[in-house]
Amino acid sequence: MTQEAVTLTIDGKEVTVPKGTLIIRAAEQLGIEIPRFCDHPLLEPAGACRQCYVEVEGQAKLFTSCTATVAPGMAVRTQNSSEVVHEAQVANLEFLLLNHPLDCPICDRGGECPLQDQALAFGPGESRYVEAKRTFEKPIPLSPLVGLDRERCVLCARCTRFCDQISGDRFIELFARGAGERVSIAAGEDFLSPFSGNTIQICPVGALTATPYRFVARPFDLSSVDTVCPHCSAGCNVKLDVRRGKVVRHLARDNLDVNDAWLCDKGRFAFRFPDDERRVTIPLLRDRGLEPTSFGEVMDAIGDWSRGKRVAFLTGGRLADEDAYALSKVARTAFVTNDLDHRREFAGGEAERLAAVAVTDRALSVTYRDVERAKAIVVAGLDAEQEVPILHLRLRKAARRGARIFVLNPRRTRLWDVAEHVLCRPGQEAHVLEQIVDGEGGDSGVGRAADALREAGEAGVVLAGMRLAEHPLAADVALRAARRTGARFSLVPRRAGDKGALAAGVHPRLLPGGRRVDDPGERAEVEAVWGELKNVVPGRNAKQILEAAANREIDVLFLVGVDPLRDFPDARLARHALENVPYKVVQSLELGSLEPFADAFLPAAAFPERDAHFTTWEGRAQRIRPVRGPAGLSRPDWEIFAGLARAMGGSLGFESLEDLQEESVGLLSPRAFSGGASAWVGAGAPQWIDELTLFTYPLLVDEGRLSEGASELKAALEEKPFLEIHPVDADKRSIADGGEVRVRTQAGQAVVPVRVTPDIAEGSVFVPFNQPGLAANTLLSGRFTAGATVEAVAAAEAAADPERLTVGGGP
Amino acid sequence: MAVLSPELRGEAERIKARYPAGRERSAMLPLLYLVQSVEGRVTRDGLREVADVLGLKTAEVEAVASFYSMLRLRPTGAHVVSVCTNLACALRGAKEVYAAAHDAIGSHAEEMTEDGLLTLHEEECLGACDAAPVVQVDFANHDRVTPERMRELIEALRRGEVSEPSAGRAPRDFKEASWILAGLGDGA
Numbered sequence: 001m002t003q004e005a006v007t008l009t010i011d012g013k014e015v016t017v018p019k020g021t022l023i024i025r026a027a028e029q030l031g032i033e034i035p036r037f038c039d040h041p042l043l044e045p046a047g048a049c050r051q052c053y054v055e056v057e058g059q060a061k062l063f064t065s066c067t068a069t070v071a072p073g074m075a076v077r078t079q080n081s082s083e084v085v086h087e088a089q090v091a092n093l094e095f096l097l098l099n100h101p102l103d104c105p106i107c108d109r110g111g112e113c114p115l116q117d118q119a120l121a122f123g124p125g126e127s128r129y130v131e132a133k134r135t136f137e138k139p140i141p142l143s144p145l146v147g148l149d150r151e152r153c154v155l156c157a158r159c160t161r162f163c164d165q166i167s168g169d170r171f172i173e174l175f176a177r178g179a180g181e182r183v184s185i186a187a188g189e190d191f192l193s194p195f196s197g198n199t200i201q202i203c204p205v206g207a208l209t210a211t212p213y214r215f216v217a218r219p220f221d222l223s224s225v226d227t228v229c230p231h232c233s234a235g236c237n238v239k240l241d242v243r244r245g246k247v248v249r250h251l252a253r254d255n256l257d258v259n260d261a262w263l264c265d266k267g268r269f270a271f272r273f274p275d276d277e278r279r280v281t282i283p284l285l286r287d288r289g290l291e292p293t294s295f296g297e298v299m300d301a302i303g304d305w306s307r308g309k310r311v312a313f314l315t316g317g318r319l320a321d322e323d324a325y326a327l328s329k330v331a332r333t334a335f336v337t338n339d340l341d342h343r344r345e346f347a348g349g350e351a352e353r354l355a356a357v358a359v360t361d362r363a364l365s366v367t368y369r370d371v372e373r374a375k376a377i378v379v380a381g382l383d384a385e386q387e388v389p390i391l392h393l394r395l396r397k398a399a400r401r402g403a404r405i406f407v408l409n410p411r412r413t414r415l416w417d418v419a420e421h422v423l424c425r426p427g428q429e430a431h432v433l434e435q436i437v438d439g440e441g442g443d444s445g446v447g448r449a450a451d452a453l454r455e456a457g458e459a460g461v462v463l464a465g466m467r468l469a470e471h472p473l474a475a476d477v478a479l480r481a482a483r484r485t486g487a488r489f490s491l492v493p494r495r496a497g498d499k500g501a502l503a504a505g506v507h508p509r510l511l512p513g514g515r516r517v518d519d520p521g522e523r524a525e526v527e528a529v530w531g532e533l534k535n536v537v538p539g540r541n542a543k544q545i546l547e548a549a550a551n552r553e554i555d556v557l558f559l560v561g562v563d564p565l566r567d568f569p570d571a572r573l574a575r576h577a578l579e580n581v582p583y584k585v586v587q588s589l590e591l592g593s594l595e596p597f598a599d600a601f602l603p604a605a606a607f608p609e610r611d612a613h614f615t616t617w618e619g620r621a622q623r624i625r626p627v628r629g630p631a632g633l634s635r636p637d638w639e640i641f642a643g644l645a646r647a648m649g650g651s652l653g654f655e656s657l658e659d660l661q662e663e664s665v666g667l668l669s670p671r672a673f674s675g676g677a678s679a680w681v682g683a684g685a686p687q688w689i690d691e692l693t694l695f696t697y698p699l700l701v702d703e704g705r706l707s708e709g710a711s712e713l714k715a716a717l718e719e720k721p722f723l724e725i726h727p728v729d730a731d732k733r734s735i736a737d738g739g740e741v742r743v744r745t746q747a748g749q750a751v752v753p754v755r756v757t758p759d760i761a762e763g764s765v766f767v768p769f770n771q772p773g774l775a776a777n778t779l780l781s782g783r784f785t786a787g788a789t790v791e792a793v794a795a796a797e798a799a800a801d802p803e804r805l806t807v808g809g810g811p
Numbered sequence: 812m813a814v815l816s817p818e819l820r821g822e823a824e825r826i827k828a829r830y831p832a833g834r835e836r837s838a839m840l841p842l843l844y845l846v847q848s849v850e851g852r853v854t855r856d857g858l859r860e861v862a863d864v865l866g867l868k869t870a871e872v873e874a875v876a877s878f879y880s881m882l883r884l885r886p887t888g889a890h891v892v893s894v895c896t897n898l899a900c901a902l903r904g905a906k907e908v909y910a911a912a913h914d915a916i917g918s919h920a921e922e923m924t925e926d927g928l929l930t931l932h933e934e935e936c937l938g939a940c941d942a943a944p945v946v947q948v949d950f951a952n953h954d955r956v957t958p959e960r961m962r963e964l965i966e967a968l969r970r971g972e973v974s975e976p977s978a979g980r981a982p983r984d985f986k987e988a989s990w991i992l993a994g995l996g997d998g999a
Contacts, residue, residue, distance in 0.1 A: 170867070173874035186869035187855050417866075 008074040010054075011081040023065035023076055024052055034078055035089060035118040037096070037204040038156035039066035042260055043165055049096065049156045049204075051118070053088045054078050062088055079122065093123035096154045099134045100205070107152070109206030111219035115154065142172065143191035144715035145211050145269060146200060148183065153207035155181055159199035166262065167195040168396050168417060183207070194389055194700050194717060197268040201251055202261070210249070211712045212269055217243045225627040226253060228614050229267040230318070230496045230607040231706055234390035235616030236263050240271075240608055242627045247271045247608055258368060258616065260397075264389035265713060266700050272709030274606035274631070278590045281632025284601035290591075295633065295643060298600050302556070303647035305583045305599075309555035312339035312545045315506060316562030317495030318706075320612035321621060323637035324497060324504035325664045326652060327560060328512060330641040333530055334648040338508050338517055338539025339554070342501035344568060345470040345784065365619045366461055366490035368394050372401065376456035376487070378436065378449055380408040380478055381429055382465025384415070386700045387494045388617060391463075395419070404456075406449035408432055410695055411724065411766055412759035420445050423761035426695040426785045429468055433477040437484050453485040460487030466494055467697060470784055492617045494698075500615040503668050508539035512667040529667055542568070543782045549577035556583040560637065561604065563705070565593045566770065569696075569780040572747060587640060592705065604637050605630035611657060612636070692729065694745060694788035696776040698769040721774035723752040724766040725790060730756040733791055740793040743767065745786040748778045751793055765790055814846050814857045823864050826994065835865050839875055841993045843882050848990035852887040880934065881950065881992070888923045888930040889984045890968050892916065893947040894961075896933055899940035904957070908944050909933065911958035915965040929968065930985075942977070949988040951976035 004019040010027050017026045022045065027034050037049035047067040054065045057075035062085065065076070079086040097119065104110040139147030155174070160183060163170045171191045175184040185191055200208045222241040229236040229250070236259035241249040250271050252263040273279075283298040284290040313331045315324075324342070331340045371377065371394045384392035392414065399405055399418035407413055407421045408429060415421075422445040424432045432446060439454070441447030453460045462482040468474040468491075475491060482489035493499050505511040505526075515522035518538055527533055540548055546564060548554050550573060557577070564574035578584060578597040586594050587602040609630045613621045630636065635643075638660060645652040654660040701707060701717040723741055735741055737756035742749060743765065752767065752774060760766055765788060767776045780786050815823055823845060827838040842864060846857035853876050862869045876882045883891070894909045916931045918924045937945045942954030948964060954977040956964070967974045973981045982988035982996075990996055 170871050173868075173870040175870075175874050176877040177874075178878070184870070184873070186858065186873050189869055 006070045006072050006074075008070050008072065008076060010076040011078055017070055019070075021070050023054060023063065023068050023070055023074075026070050027054075027065065027076070027078060032078055032080065034065050035093075035122045036066055037114060037118075037154055038158060040158055040161075040202055043158060043161045046157050046161060049154060050092050051089060051096070053085050053092065055082045055085050089122050090124050093119055094127055094129075097123070097127055098129045099151060100154065101133060101151050103152075104206075106215075107149075107206040108209045108214060108216075109203075113206060114204040115206075139209065139214075141211075142185050142208075143196060144712050145265065145717075146191050146196050147209050147211055147214065149207050149209060150182060152205050153183055154205055155183070156204055157183075158202045158204065159183060159208060162195075162199050162202060163193065165400070166198070166393060166396070167193050169193040169195070169414070171196075172199070190716065192717065194265050194385065195262065195393070196716070197265045198252070198262050201263075210269070212710075213249050216248050217241070222248070223627065225608075225625045227608070227624045227627070228496075228622045229263065230614065230624070231264075231267050231270060232388050233493050233496055233498055233615075233617035234259065234264075234267075234388045235496070235614060235618075235620060235622050236267050236390050237622070238263065238267065240627045242608070245628055246275050247627070258620070258622075259390045260393070262390060262393055264700065265717060266389070266707065266710075269713040270701075270707045270710040273589070273706050274608050276590065276708045278592070278708070279606070279631070280590050280601060281603045281630075281634045283603060283633065284591075284598070286599045290595070290598060290601065295602075295635070295640075298602060299643050299647035302583075302585055302600055302644065303649070306335060306556045306648065310339075310553060311335040311337045311556045311558070312540065312549070312554045313337070313506075313558040313560060314340075314542055314545060314562050314564060315342045315497075315501065315560040316344075316567050317342050317493070317498040317501060318561040319497045319501060319506075319637055320610060320624065321497075321500035321504065321615055321668075322612045322657060322660055322664070323641070324501040324506050325512065325668070326638035326641035326660065328505040329530060329652055330645050332511075332533055332535065333652070334645040334650045336535045338535055338537065339545050339548070340506055340539065341508055341542035341545060342498065342506040343469075343542055345466050366463065366488045367618045367620070370461055370488055371395060371463075372398055373459065374398055374403050374456065374461040374488075375459040376449075376452035377403055377405045377461045377463065378408065378453060378478075378481065378487075379405065379415070379419070379463045380433060380465065381467035381474065382463060382492055383409060383411065383413045383697065384492075385413060387465065387697065388492060389700060391492065391617070404448075404452040406445060406452065408449075410693075410761045410764045416759075420448060422446055422449070423759075425761045425763045426467070426693050427471055428761075430471055430474040430477045433474065433481050437477060437481045453481065453487055457486045458488075460485050462487050462489045464489070464491050466491070466498075467695075467784065490617065496614045499617060499619060500613070500621070503615065503619075504664070508541050508544075512664065526667060529663060543570070543573075546570070546573050546577040549581045550579075552580050554581050556585065557581045558585045558587065559594065560587045562588075563592055563594055566703075566705075566775065566777070568782075569777050569784050570747065570782040571775060571777040571780075573782060574777075587637065589634075590705075602640050603632065603634035604640065605634045609634070610636055612638075692725075692788045692790060693764050693785055694743065694767060694779065695764060695785045696767050696769045696780070697784065699771070702768065702770040703772055703775075704770060719768065719771055721750075721752050721768065721771040722755050723790070724755045724757055724760045726760050726762045726764070727756050727758055728762050729765070729790075730754075735790070735792045741790050742793050743779065743788055743790050745779045745781070745788045747781045747786065750774055750779060754790075754792075814849050814854065814860050819845065819849065820864075822995065823860075827864060829994075836867065839865060839867075839872060840879075843872070843876055844989045844993035845995070847882060848986045848993060848995075851889065851986050851989075852883040852885065880932065883930075885921060886923045887985065888928050889986075890928065890949055890973075891930045891932055891947075891985050892965065892968075893932040893934040893937070893950075895935070895937045895943070895945045897936040899936075900944040903943040903955075905944040907958045908946065908956050908961050911961040912946070912965065915962050929965070948974070948976070949982045949985045950992070951979065951981045951988070953977055 005016050006019050007016045034052045036052040038046045045067040047064045052065045053062040055077040136150040139149045172185050200210050224241050229238045237253040237255040239251045250268050254261045282292045283295050285293045405419035407419045410426050412421050435441050435446045436450045439450045464478040479489050511526045568574045583599045584597050585600045586598040608627045615621045642652045741754040742751050769776045826841045827835050830837045842861045847853050858872045862872045896905045916929050920931045920933050923930050939945045946953045946956040
């Protein structure tokens with residue numbers, strides 16, 4: 001792409017920039033700082049604060065450099081070389097400060113405030129204003145997370161522009177434009193955006209403040225570290241602020257390759273879990289009860305239980321890459337087992353291998369930049385706002401740049417205003433994708449998606465969420481859809497450790513780098529580093545591990561950062577498994593619901609205590625850095641695995657993180673995905689056995705363990721349990737919106753408040769996975785979908801029902 | 812309770828359909844006048860319903876509604892008396908006209924009389940400076956108003972009569988004026 005260049009001078013210095021560049025950006029390139037408040041490089045220009053005045057030779061009036069673009073030969077003078085500009089800036093700052101309180105000593109922003117800093121650098125020392133300043137209620141709560149100290153606001157409109165241009169949920173606006181102008185929210189409503197915290201971070205004054213941080217710290221009290229958010233596979237770059245050893249704040253760091261400058265509210269506000277009072281930081285061993293002990297004794301006991309026995313490992317997508325690698329190695333070398341898994345979704349057979357290999361294949365990868373520049377995007381089986389929120393913002397950015405977006409999902413997502421949705425029943429995705437591959441569909445969403453992908457060619461992107469990984473062939477067909485049109489394809493796992501765990505081979509069939517354990521050639525590449533593997537038969541996946549455990553075919557079960565009772569889509573199976581395994585080893589931050597079952601507990605170091613990597617959904621490994629040492633006796637997971645290897649009489653072959661990284665780097669480099677996309681059979685139209693298909697996935701803010709202690713976040717954004725049903729299905733069953741329904745599956749039943757909505761595919765019902773009062777895994781049998789019946793519950797019956805869940809209200 | 816009856820909801824959809832696809836937001840002002848014609852002002856529920864019709868957030872609607880002085884968010888009398896006090900009118904005696912209106916109405920500007928009949932509004936400019944001082948009753952212009960004429964206009968409203976404006980037809984009351992502004996009146 002050739003772009004016309006423009007040469008101009010600023011303060012007499014020559015600079016050449018692309019046509020269309022704003023003067024303020026050109027000045028930045030010369031290292032000339034022009035004061036500004038409303039300007040933000042990722043928001044469209046507003047010219048609202050009037051602080052960035054410059055003089056342009058030959059022009060009668062001053063320009064706002066954040067709205068004026070460069071022109072050839074332009075001679076710009078900033079405050080550095082123009083007395084007029086200097087005076088204008090001083091006057092403007094005095095104006096902005098007319099009503100601004102001088103309460104910096106008690107303001108959260110004091111010490112890191114653009115207004116404070118620039119008033120010092122560019123402003124008048126004193127104000128001539130002697131009248132009373134405006135006052136307002138303090139703070140005005142926009143939500144349980146965001147407070148507005150309105151008297152501090154300088155009306156730069158950064159917050160409202162963010163909601164308009166970036167997150168697309170315009171909960172806040174400028175009201176009463178004119179002399180009484182103010183940022184406000186509609187009366188009686190809450191700022192319910194899962195991105196609301198970004199408005200606080202980009203507020204150039206202390207007007208928007210975060211409830212969890214209000215009056216908690218001064219900037220000079222904090223020690224900080226640059227790291228990566230642990231909550232999902234988005235990999236947002238964050239700064240962790242710690243006061244007296246406790247994490248008190250997450251802020252977004254700018255990284256235009258990953259999160260731009262944004263964070264979701266979970267990433268920003270769910271930071272208390274490492275300091276949760278339920279955390280256990282000493283090893284425990286069951287004697288009469290769970291007794292505190294030393295690492296040495298626990299390791300010895302585990303060694304005694306495990307030698308020559310049937311051992312299995314479950315983990316939950318929260319491990320860092322190094323930990324996953326150590327787990328993969330310790331399981332296979334020291335415990336001689338291939339029964340290890342990090343997943344919860346299974347398609348079975350070849351599709352499972354595709355899903356796994358595709359994840360490690362860089363040729364199949366998609367980056368945030370690819371999404372941003374794409375002309376056509378198909379998003380299948382993924383509710384990005386809830387599951388990978390920053391990807392959601394990137395999809396919105398792509399839409400603003402003209403991409404055509406199609407969402408194939410059983411439920412409408414918050415991309416509804418920028419994407420065409422094709423609602424399809426869970427399990428039907430493969431069938432619909434097949435129509436896209438074949439260019440069928442004519443004048444429908446499917447047809448338009450096929451056309452858009454074909455027209456886009458290499459500028460097309462297909463993103464498949466992990467829900468597709470549960471349906472045989474769906475991921476396969478998604479890949480085929482991409483290949484047919486030249487589009488880029490990626491599976492998008494949900495959790496921060498998912499991609500790293502797959503790459504490391506925390507998988508019953510796959511070794512590091514996607515190498516098959518039962519393929520001698522591929523295995524040899526791993527054996528060259530690990531030594532000969534004694535067990536070369538593919539092992540059991542997570543569901544099969546729990547089934548084997550329930551059937552007393554497992555002697556020792558390691559639960560590493562996972563709680564099958566809460567995380568696995570079959571609560572009853574998980575319980576049977578735990579009841580029938582002689583020895584359960586829990587390695588985590590806390591015991592939680594596993595307390596009655598654990599025979600040994602190994603305390604793991606938490607995310608802010610770790611030096612390691614997380615790999616984003618794109619396949620980008622990013623370093624996480626410690627802000628403090630491991631709490632108590634806790635240790636990094638990889639160190640615990642190294643200890644376990646020693647307890648089993650062997651060694652992992654590395655004693656330091658550097659050695660581990662050096663060893664793994666060669667093995668983790670992915671193999672290209674070879675061969676056609678598995679045995680191709682037409683997915684065909686699905687056959688319905690059950691009347692309705694219940695499906696579930698976790699919402700962003702739920703009872704997940706990493707949200708523990710995030711009370712303000714939950715107060716703002718956590719929903720009570722609900723069931724969504726299509727009006728057609730509701731009418732057939734005389735179900736009225738807002739009432740209660742009883743949902744029954746083979747696994748269980750529950751009474752839940754119902755929402756009747758056309759935003760769900762006919763024939764489907766949705767229940768969120770883990771809202772307070774209803775764990776949806778009590779309704780599931782190992783998959784995230786289930787056949788279900790739903791019936792209306794009369795209010796009286798509901799009240800009298802002893803099995804009724806206490807949902808939707810207080811005591 | 813919905814502000815718009817099912818019939819009026821249909822009317823709202825027809826108003827929305829006047830604008831091209833993707834530009835439905837342009838229907839916001841007529842829709843706000845429509846809900847104002849029902850309740851005599853724009854209530855919180857009215858804002859929500861307009862947002863609902865247009866697929867917008869309530870804040871986006873309130874941002875617009877709070878800008879225009881012809882859209883009234885506070886309790887408002889059956890008739891709104893607007894007195895221009897801007898420069899041209901002020902030079903021609905608008906202060907005295909305003910004082911007369913204030914005395915005759917007996918409540919503060921922007922408030923509603925206890926009987927719910929009248930609201931006094933101080934307006935910035937009514938765009939008819941050649942006829943200064945200008946007064947509007949329910950958005951119908953009265954030219955060259957004297958304090959005496961101001962009192963007569965208000966007494967007429969108290970008797971249930973609407974005086975002839977200087978041009979055109981007088982709306983029956985503020986609600987009908989809003990109905991006309993929504994683009995629904997016969998003489999619109």
